Amino acid sequence: MDLHPCECGGADFGRRHQLERLGDDLVAVYEGVCRGCGRDRRFEFVMAVEVPPPPPAYGGAEPSEIIDPGEFSDVADRYSRWAGLGLLNSPGSEHHKYQGAMASALAAVEEVFKFIPEGQDAVPASAFTSARGRARYEKGPGKFSREILEIELDLTREVLADIDNSIARSSGGADPAAQ
Secondary structure, eight states: OTTSOOTTSOOOBOOEEEEEEETTEEEEEEEEEBTTTOOEEEEEEEOOSSOOOOTTOOOOSSOOSSSOHHHHHHHHHHHHHHHHHHHHTSOGGGGGGGHHHHHHHHHHHHHHHTTSOTTOSBOOGGGOOSHHHHHHHHHOGGGGBHHHHHHHHHHHHHHHHHHHHHHHHHTTOOOGGGO
């Protein structure tokens, strides 16, 4: 919902959530009033039959039909950038504040992988269905190759491991990497 702001440009609205039955589908409905201009906003998401994994994961085994790989890549970059700056500018005792953001970045990169078809080495151009996603792809299609995405996953996992180690050290526990 944050990826699709109101016509006025605002993304914030007082969200009310409810589940509705639409034919055979269960639909999650989020609605509320834009805090910027007062317009009514409504989002409807058909719920998957499978139970989704717990957060910070974004969805089940199949690629999203709502958010395209470029948008997930943008989400990953935003979380990584914010957390990276925080990690660089804070003492180790405060690194725990960035653990959730890096976990969300990792989950977003994992979502991008779901768009790579079996036997292929990259997300196909046809998977980018939003204006933001297509622009991101056109700016750097190589970023969506399996090889580059695997590097991004590894680096994000390393940062998360460093945060975990920092948390353990600041709490007086043993370094998990040394065990």
